[in-house]
Amino acid sequence: MSGRQAAKSSAVLVGVAAASLGVIYGYDTSNIAAAKDFIATDFHLGDTATQALVTVVIVGEILGAIVGGWFANKVGRKKAMVSVAAGYTVFALLGALSPWLVTLYAARFLLGLTVGISVVVVPVFVAESAPAKRRGAMLVTYQFATIFGIILGYVFGFLLADQQHAWQWMLGIAAVPAILVGLVLLRLPDTARWYMTRGREAEARTTLAAVEPTASAAEIDAEIAEMRAQLSDESGGKLSQLFRQPYLRATFFVVVLGFFIQITGINAIVNYSPDIFKSMGFKDNFGTYMLPAFVQLFGLLAVIISIFTIDRFGRRPILLGGIGTMILAFVVMITAYQMADGDFETHKSASVVGFAGLVLVTIGFSFGFGSLVWVYAGEAFPARLRAYGSSAMLTSDLVANAIVAQLTLTMLHSKLLGGTGTFALFGVMSVLAFLFVLKFAPETKGRKLEDIQHYWENGGKWPTTTGEPGAGQAEVAVK
Template identity: 45%
Template sequence: MSIATLSATPPPPSSRAARRTGRLFALTGAFVGVVYGYDTGSISGALVFLSRDFHLTEVEKGLVNSILVCGSIVGALIGGKLADALGRKAAMLIVAGSYAVFVALSALAPNVVVLDLVRFLLGVAIGISIVAAPLYVAESTPARIRGASVAAYQVATVAGIVITYFVNWGLSGGGHWRWMLGLSALPAALVLIPLLRLPDTPRWYVLKGRTERAVEVMAMTDPDVDPRAEVAAVSAALAEESGGSARSLLRKPYARAAFFVVGLGFFCQITGINAVTYYSPQIFEEMGFTGDGQNFLLPSFVQLASLAATVLAILVIDRLGRRVVLLCGIGTMVMMLAVLTAVFGTGELSGATTWIGFGAILLFTAAFNFGFGSLIWVYASEAFPAQLRSTGASVMLTADLVANLLIAQFFPSLMAWAGAARTFAGLAALALAALVFASATAPETKGRQLEEIQGYWRNGGRWPVAPEPREVSPGPLSPTGPAGCAERGA
């Protein structure tokens, strides 16, 4: 059924009720983000104790982490198609239900083989959620709060990591790794309740030709727009987006944009942020901090600083500019990794040296979330036209997860084989390469319209220069009229 043949728009609910529904979408997505963050970070504490129970080697420790990332790659590859075929809401229900089941099974695992299998399946759910949750939030919240809602999902993910470290600290005294892994099963199950009550997004209903239902949901969630006109705009945008393919990213004019986005995604993870997320208790032990309680409490403060840095980035990104925020974040990462190399290179760590190392870890993690963590999705969404935007984001995410896989698998082995000083020196070199890459390729897009940004990539990575206005004599055939303007614009 076309928009033109729709019956009269149904009477919208009150503005207060519509705003409440829009916020419920955002809060539900954010809650899924908290669970995702918790499940990502919970292994950092559990690994210390399950390694003792299962007698794991360094390679097996890496596999416990990397198997989750392998699943995430699979989930990310199928997440978009799943969300399109079954719906954004159905994908979110699959994610929440899978979280609850696989988290509980991981806590009950009798051996490392079963644990790895369950964590792979949990990784698939995480990969789907990385694609589906931001999509669900962005497409179902009013434009007035859409940016804040998507940002809230990112903040919620970091908040989930913060929570997991405090939980790990509280449970570390008894070595309760099964509880560390399994506690998020209950909130994951509870999030199914609001999800079952909510509709799917208007954009998905239009995608499936259910325009009348799309109008109803638009009226239900956004009191600031004419629902029929907005659904018509969504239909036009979807028609524009057809035809995008990964092969298009390899051809001009967007090959340069694809190179930038893929490189940014790879450097985002290969510089070692998830080495801290997955292995921070071991890093602090290597640094000279003694006692499981201390090793678990210190990462909690590191993640609190990361949460503050993420919020700060959201507040200043449109004032300072994308490029400035990104380069400041990466530059600080380089300096902190150099400090860590020096700290571990001193040999025996004690006293002030250990606290200098702690401060470097804290600032490194905060700098990542201020720069890479806050900017990567912004650049991915701005670099491509509508028909390539989701494809470009998927390619970037794949590069990000492949680098994450390398860090998760090989970091503990590198620490054991090369030593902490050389390992962090290698990460510092990679971060320096990331700084050079970003300096050479990242444009400043603050205040630019999407069409202008696409013009930058079409122009070989340079902002098009507007032609100088021409002096013309007035007359009936003067090019200062509409035809002249069109000629100059071309």
């Protein structure tokens, strides 16, 4: 293999690594949607305890997201991701083999801890490894893999639903992709920027040559010099810097965006699709588990479109278009529940409308929020703060996720809200999210990570020059 071919292979492996961990995250999100019904039967659980099966993982993810930035900075991006794959393997098997409910909850919590670290580290790893012109598409690849993993979770739920010990098989089979992911990750170097933060310039240079095969030696020298200058200008990567100028505005943006990504209800649909489809009259195993998988195929198509358009049309049009589609989708869902008037079995057309609404929600989220969460998490901060910033965003995201996970079944089954009130609430949150993105989201298409740093230093405007940190503050800003 020639040097150029080897370099291309290394660049491809970066995307494969992101995709691999996305499959794990997606499978865990949906397989509990199927497994929880069988667990609830075996352990005689009501709505509150059943919701806790979903929520306890997210609580673990919150802790993982909080420590993920520190962990990634301490041991490196690659070692952090290898640790995630190993931990996921162990805890998936522990959950499947749990004889008691308390050990199952503990295993699910620890599994969530590893997933929480992964959702922080992966966007940082890809953002620091991918060439600028392909960074957006490679970050969106993670969402593609996440949806693929969600589909696998539903499919295995359907295939295993009639088997003895069904929920144990559903949880335990997740160890297989985790082992394969670990083997892929072992072949990768760490990121050039992390090597530079540790003063390991030779390794940084080798890594850049591997992931940017078309770059000349002079271009690599220039990028190394730029990273060196940036790192020397920074006072250090401390968490407190996120909450001081000039990055307070960036922190506010990513934290609020992260919260909106989940509070608009996507995981109410992913985690509780079987329950929603049952409420709409689809009672058999195919309707309960395979229809949710079919819905996610539309999400997969939306992500494919996003991959090929995000670096062409930009971040803002993609994000606003996706949220706008979600708003429309929730209007359709409300219409379906109003048409059914509490009886989907009698009003079959209402079930069709409801199915269309779920498809639209999934398309809108996957095209917009689902794709852009990883992009903004990876792009918003300079090197020494990037892992901390990603951690702050994903922590906010997961707090909202925990709220949705613990309340969705209660809201759906309540006489006060029901399906109409639940999806109306998610629709209102989507409108607020649209207005927030319209006001605060920057367009980072084609910008170097170092240039994006200057945007925040310039008060949320692109400066006329970006030669030095803070340059252009006295200049007329360009939009």
